[in-house]
Amino acid sequence: MISLPLVYTILALIAYTTAFWYLFTHLMTKRVPNHWFISLVAGLGLILHAVVLLIDMKTPFGINYNVFNLLSFTSALMLLLSLLYSTYRPVLALNLIGIPVAALGLILGYSLSQPILTLKQNTLGLDVHIILSLSAYAVLLMATIHAVLLWLQDRELKNKQKHRVWVNLLPSYQAMESLLFDMLVTGFILLSTALIFGFFTIDDFFAQHLAHKTAFSIVSWFVYGALLFGHYRFGWRGQKARCFTIVGFMLLAIGFIGSKFVLETILGK
Known part of the structure; x- marks a missing residue:
């Protein structure tokens, strides 16, 4: 039976891929991308990413601080900040870096998640x-x-x-x-x-x-x-x-x- 975290992970990766491909094709063909579309689709991926992290990191014993969870968390924060910076600076193209990094962090966090590691x-x-x-x-x-x-x-x-x-x-x-x-x-x-x-x-x-x-x-x-x-x-x-x-x-x-x-x-x- 497919678990909910796996479903959320797949949906987040689909959102990330859609936002990345849309931005990449528009920039390569020198067309102006729709900033709101990228923000909404990548933002949806971030929300799903956050849900996966919440499920894995929040435990009855405290927050699970294993290294792959933290890499996943950091990659999601980086994409969030990239989207925020691009709202007032002409740097929308930088999301071509932020989106794959967030996707890779999500994959590592989900697939390599280790036993619960909490602070004493x-x-x-x-x-x-x-x-x-x-x-x-x-x-x-x-x-x-x-x-x-x-x-x-x-x-x-x-x-x-x-x-x-x-x-x-x-x-x-x-x-x-x-x-x-x-x-x-x-x-x-x-x-x-x-x-x-x-x-x-x-x-x-x-x-x-x-x-x-x-x-x-x-x-x-x-x-x-x-x-x-x-x-x-x-x-x-x-x-x-x-x-x-x-x-x-x-x-x-x-x-x-x-x-x-x-x-x-x-x-x-």
Whole structure:
């Protein structure tokens, strides 16, 4: 018998595929896509995605925080933010990245879901810390993908290529770079708030295997902070901004996803 989560997963993937194919075909044929149609269809996929997550993450013992659930949650947040950013910036094409990422996260979350992993001493403050952290990771992941797209655009412009795929497909370089710093400011504020909640809600960083994760997060916070200070004080942008953005997220990824994968999957903790 087919389970409800499987049905919701299939329907969400259909919605994601429809929104992606509609946007892709319109952009490739240089037709103006209907923003409302994409938002409604992708939004329907997100609602179904959220239902699947709710079924899997909410348990009688607390929230199931296994690594694949968190990847699925983060990917859905990233698409939600991508849709929101595209409401006031000309970056609708970025959903060509956000939609497949959300679909992949949903597939991984459903198919590789592990036994229930809950926190022994869970509090509301700790839940807020986790939600803020996931939100920060989602925004900063978007910023990292954005930085890669800017690098592709910059390479095509400097090499004066005849077939400029990224230059023609995406908004202007200046608009893309402005949105990059919008994302960085948002992610930096969320990360700062998450770290503050973490210091007030976590009792023993070493006993809870959080010391290395916190250390990487703090170093990443300094990297992002230095970039934003340099941008608004000294006008840093271009290659320097892209490098700082990518390095900052690599530190976050090592601290969060890497350590969690090692603890859960390899060490079984």
